[in-house]
Amino acid sequence: MLDNTDKRLLAELQQNAHLTAQELGERLNLSPSQAGRRRQRLETEGYIRSYAARLNPRKVGLTVQAFVQVQMSTHGPEESRQFARLVELRPEVISGWTLTGEADYLLRVYCEDLAALNRLIHEILLPHPAVARVQSQIVMDQFKQDAPLPC
Structure with a gap:
């Protein structure tokens, strides 16, 4: 179970994963060793899956x-595995979900340009034998950036 200090620690790390044990301790009113042990426990128990840098998509093209x-068009386990494997191999697909409702999958993608998005849809996704339909929505503006999870 997470106590309030664990939740605050997780919130701090979501804002800045580079915080040292010293800095975490100061923010949480703990000794550096206590903060470090809590972080390590949360990592070991799987609360913290990884640390990553968030890149500016436009800066990287x-x-x-x-x-x-x-x-x-079909929903067999083998078709689902093949489609999931296809999606995993595509670097432009940064996340994917299975859904209830009309669509079976929702993919979030980043592409260099519209031509690259068109190629992904028409040369990669639509030719898959189990895919019946693809519909895309192009993001005009992201007015709220990906936020940390609430703790």
């Missing part, structure tokens, strides 16, 4: 963000 809904 990714000017188009889109959400792509995929509807399958």
Whole structure:
């Protein structure tokens, strides 16, 4: 179970994963060793999955963000595994979800330009034998950035 100090520690790390045990201790009113042990326990128990840098998509040449809904024509386990494998191999697909409702999958993608998005849809996704329909929504503006999880 997480206590309030653990929740505050997780919130601090989501804002800045580079915080040292000393800095965490100061923010949480703990000794550096206590803060370090708590962080290590939260890592070991799987509360913290990894640490990563958030890149600016435009700075790295990714000017188009889109959400792509995929509807399958068949729903067998093998087709699902093949589609999931296809998605895992595509670097432009940064996250994916299975859904209830009309669409079976929702993919979040970043592409260099519209031509790259078009190639992904028409040359990669639609040719998959189990895919029936693909619908994309191009992001015009992201007015709220990806936020930390509430703790």
